[in-house]
Amino acid sequence: MKRTKEILTAVGTLACAVGIGFVMQHSEVAEQRYGASGLPVADNGALLEVEGITLTSAEFDSEIALPETDAQVVKASAPQSLPPAPESHSAVAPACEITAEARPVAAAMVKLALDANCLPNERLTVHHNGMIFTETTDDQGQLVVTVPALAQEAVFILAFSNGDGAVAQTSVPELSDYHRVVLQWKGEAGFEIHAREFGADYGDKGHVWSGAPRDMAAAVTGEGGFITRNGNTEAAEPLMAEVYSFPAAASTHGGTVALSVEAEVSEANCGLEIEAQALELRDSDKIETQNLTLAVPECDAVGNFLVLNNLLQDLKVAQN
Template identity: 55%
Template structure:
């Protein structure tokens, strides 16, 4: 029998007034909500989603702090909490060449490339022969995530563009890196919402399209099979997770995309942020940031600080409503 109750919480909002609600659910209710085998968040980006693991429970949160930043790119780094790292990318004043090369020792030049593809996606490539199996951070319009080069110092991945003039900065921890740019002419045809965080904070971005309930067709998240052909036809959206989860304290981003420019349906897409209570985050504060593309092309950012219940609640899930805006879609 499904057991749900709403939890009263303290919420502090800075800069804008935004209401957040969240739900507590446990045991059998969570299995009914997500299914017996419904959680896989480690699928490689280029495979575009598959696989599953177990799901369990939702629990209460003690405190939520939400802020809204007016600068869509610069994000303050909290000095007192090492659980989440934020990085700042200065806004570019001049667009770089499609492939920029930073000075390196002979044979160690780092070369980056970007090629626009279908569905406002960009194929990124990086060649760094002297940085094999090295961690790097990819920055794009406020979004950031960490990846790793292969045994030859190469990296190839597909990234959803958040702006028409899409600039990607790929930076190693020693300061070396490269920049690539692509013109993504169809980016306005797609609605995109991004959630990003550091480490194993347990966050997930969920979309319930046009009245779909959890576990039904139209419930789109990183643990469900993704219908990419359907997205290309305008039938549905999809969620892509970026970031190498095998790294220590990786930066992770999830991006929900809906093809609003050629949607075959009209109505509302309900978006929510959810977090699993795990041994990695129980009893501590975790942080996340959302990025939403507004109709004028600017990026709205909001920061979330969440006090996770203690480790006796491991296996539970926190559902946060209204952190990200629902989408209103018209058929085309």
């Protein structure tokens, strides 16, 4: 049966010369597109006019200081009995050794490994060429995570909130074969990248998003792109980064990949202004950046989706 779509175009306010197409899609349409499982539905089912989409020049700021490359922590040992006499000196514990390693893996990805045994279950922030996301060490103070590279000479800074951290770097020459688009935000903003490859509609095999992300194997074989997401959602106010990677040099198809950004109206973001930043890397080492501020409708619109067309440029792909 042919699907029908109820959409309402809303008015956006732009602070720079980039056009944003913006529609709200009713939760019934969302159910057709994404399936009925777990989707909330708006109480009154009304479609709302929404205003207040703004692209700004403000920087995406994590407010977390970067560590020096040789940063260390020195902590006084805890007293075991009575405090020492005034002329005595408490012992100083050995410095906390923090190490990090990076190595390239398939599809221009990098495997990061951090060892900070003195900082178990601690929040840290990973910085890489403009991309930033929050992670947490395990109970042994370790972290292993795979990250999309955004530079052929890739440098990663892993920073704890107390200023300690480590730096790791590696070479990723394979990156020149890929187009990469990053969307990053803070907290429960509800953003998603949607890539519809070569004419695919929502729900088709060529529709790639967090609900159907594919994996690195699809890119290695030239089948198409894949989605990854970095950031620990269990951390307080986490910084999240979602990345769509497309194997431009190995693609077995030619044509256009339509890219859009969507945000579900939820109890966590309704009635608020939410912010995101888009980073786009294509055909060169230069990253194009756009910043977005979006006014989310009130909570009677929970379950609807806001669709931002043209925030991301569609990919033009030549068949190989």
